[in-house]
Amino acid sequence: MSVTVRIPTPLRKLTAGADEVAVEATNIGELIENIEAAHPGLKARLCDDAGEIRRFVNVYVNDEDVRFLQGRATALKSGDEVSIVPAIAGGC
Amino acid sequence: MNIVRALKCRECGQEYEIQPTHVCEFCFGPLEVVYDYEKLEGFFTRELIESRPQTMWRYKELLPINGEPTVGVQNGFTPLVRAKNLEKALGVSELYIKNDSVCYPTLSFKDRVVSVALSKAVEFGFKTVACASTGNLAGSVAANAAAAGLESYVFIPHDLEQGKVLGAGIFGTKIIGITGEYDDVNRLCSEVAGKYGWAFVNVNVRPFYAEGSKSLGYEMMEQLGWKAPKHVVVPMASGSLCTKVAKSINEFIKLGLVEDNGTAIYGAQATGCSPIAKSVKEGSDLIHPVRAKTIAKSLAIGNPADGYYANRVIRETGGWAEDVSDEEVVAAMRLLAETEGIFAETAGGVTLGCARKMIESGKLPRDESIVLCITGNGLKTQEAVVDAIDKPRIISASLKEFDILAEADGVK
Numbered sequence: 049m050s051v052t053v054r055i056p057t058p059l060r061k062l063t064a065g066a067d068e069v070a071v072e073a074t075n076i077g078e079l080i081e082n083i084e085a086a087h088p089g090l091k092a093r094l095c096d097d098a099g100e101i102r103r104f105v106n107v108y109v110n111d112e113d114v115r116f117l118q119g120r121a122t123a124l125k126s127g128d129e130v131s132i133v134p135a136i137a138g139g140c
Numbered sequence: 141m142n143i144v145r146a147l148k149c150r151e152c153g154q155e156y157e158i159q160p161t162h163v164c165e166f167c168f169g170p171l172e173v174v175y176d177y178e179k180l181e182g183f184f185t186r187e188l189i190e191s192r193p194q195t196m197w198r199y200k201e202l203l204p205i206n207g208e209p210t211v212g213v214q215n216g217f218t219p220l221v222r223a224k225n226l227e228k229a230l231g232v233s234e235l236y237i238k239n240d241s242v243c244y245p246t247l248s249f250k251d252r253v254v255s256v257a258l259s260k261a262v263e264f265g266f267k268t269v270a271c272a273s274t275g276n277l278a279g280s281v282a283a284n285a286a287a288a289g290l291e292s293y294v295f296i297p298h299d300l301e302q303g304k305v306l307g308a309g310i311f312g313t314k315i316i317g318i319t320g321e322y323d324d325v326n327r328l329c330s331e332v333a334g335k336y337g338w339a340f341v342n343v344n345v346r347p348f349y350a351e352g353s354k355s356l357g358y359e360m361m362e363q364l365g366w367k368a369p370k371h372v373v374v375p376m377a378s379g380s381l382c383t384k385v386a387k388s389i390n391e392f393i394k395l396g397l398v399e400d401n402g403t404a405i406y407g408a409q410a411t412g413c414s415p416i417a418k419s420v421k422e423g424s425d426l427i428h429p430v431r432a433k434t435i436a437k438s439l440a441i442g443n444p445a446d447g448y449y450a451n452r453v454i455r456e457t458g459g460w461a462e463d464v465s466d467e468e469v470v471a472a473m474r475l476l477a478e479t480e481g482i483f484a485e486t487a488g489g490v491t492l493g494c495a496r497k498m499i500e501s502g503k504l505p506r507d508e509s510i511v512l513c514i515t516g517n518g519l520k521t522q523e524a525v526v527d528a529i530d531k532p533r534i535i536s537a538s539l540k541e542f543d544i545l546a547e548a549d550g551v552k
Contacts, residue, residue, distance in 0.1 A: 056330065056331070056334055057333075058163050058164075058165050058168070059165075067334065067335070093165075093166065102167065102168055103448060104151070104163070104168045104169055104170060104445075105168050106327070106443065108327060111320075111324070113323075113429060113443070115428075115429050116429070131327065131331065133327050133330045133331065134162070134163040134168050134330065135170070135443065135445040
């Protein structure tokens with residue numbers, strides 16, 4: 049059950065510069081744990097002390113914001129693409 | 141005099157050297173430009189500012205560039221209009237319109253942020269600039285980049301108003317329409333910015349870009365006779381303008397240029413995209429992203445990056461937030477046009493519509509000074525009102541035919 053995770057620029061120091069990493073996981077919560085095991089330090093960047101995804105971090109599964117899905121419980125299947133994107137501004 | 145100290149994370153306080161980056165490496169919090177204000181003591185006076193040309197750059201020490209601006213040198217300094225007719229219509233005693241619908245050169249307040257962002261991009265040595273936009277920003281980036289001799293890419297939702305698409309395309313920019321909402325455009329741009337070495341005004345140079353909005357607040361206070369108003373109403377998409385108007389007031393107070401007038405900041409959103417207003421009304425600081433659905437496309441950001449901070453500014457200053465339906469937006473656009481001769485875009489209808497609602501509910505007092513920030517021009521969002529206004533009555537070039545019309549109108 050391997051999914052591709054796109055790593056944003058500010059986190060690439062933790063992935064030895066890689067902009068994509070492959071991770072085994074069946075849901076987003078598990079993905080965060082497994083990505084932490086492979087690239088220590090990433091979880092603390094993505095989640096607050098309570099383990100919730102940080103306010104300024106957006107996680108997308110195949111272009112859908114996990115906040116509109118089941119958050120950390122959002123299921124993953126082989127071949128899914130996960131993007132981690134810092135919140136950015138526009139409009140007024 | 142350069143008083144810029146660093147970029148600082150708004151969440152964890154980590155400081156970074158001035159560079160084209162926008163998020164904290166440690167917590168992903170947004171970075172903000174911080175200054176050493178004490179260096180301006182005794183130097184940055186009302187007299188100095190008044191002696192300078194009437195552009196947003198008369199406040200350049202408080203904008204994060206080195207030395208003189210290189211892009212958008214003439215931008216800003218829009219009229220502050222005392223809205224006597226609108227005062228009567230709304231039953232208030234002191235109302236002003238900060239009219240950025242005539243901002244130079246592309247008729248929206250985005251010319252302020254873009255001139256800072258592109259001046260900074262030139263400083264950093266970028267040759268190509270880009271943005272994710274709901275329309276106004278695209279036009280402003282395209283125009284200001286053209287004038288500065290920079291290449292530009294602008295990314296917009298595919299279904300924007302014709303005036304916004306045309307108002308960017310004419311400048312020879314590379315314009316990309318994304319099938320999806322603004323939030324999808326934003327996400328793509330965040331990834332494009334990571335891959336291509338461009339200055340994305342609202343991604344990697346965003347901390348500098350966002351500071352440009354403060355100039356609207358500085359002008360408002362200078363034009364009021366070096367006074368902060370009691371109440372300011374601003375439209376909210378990401379919530380950035382709301383926070384920057386508050387910052388501009390705090391800076392002027394700190395520098396002794398105005399007295400603290402206890403200014404309250406009010407946010408306006410369209411009901412079809414009102415995550416920030418909803419959080420304020422619920423007394424919460426949690427912003428739940430929404431799927432945007434409103435004619436006020438320039439405000440249609442369902443996942444507002446600065447929503448949390450806008451919420452905090454509103455609550456801390458004793459302001460409020462409101463939202464209005466699309467019908468109320470159109471009605472307010474007409475009201476502003478018919479009372480003050482100002483044709484604002486849909487976002488202006490949102491601002492006035494929400495102000496009206498807050499006056500009626502008592503959230504905005506009737507007997508204290510109120511400034512409404514009108515941020516864009518109605519000629520770019522004609523679709524919204526085209527069915528609501530009278531069509532011309534067609535007659536031949538005959539005095540007799542006109543006499544009949546005049547009589548019907550009751551003209552003596």
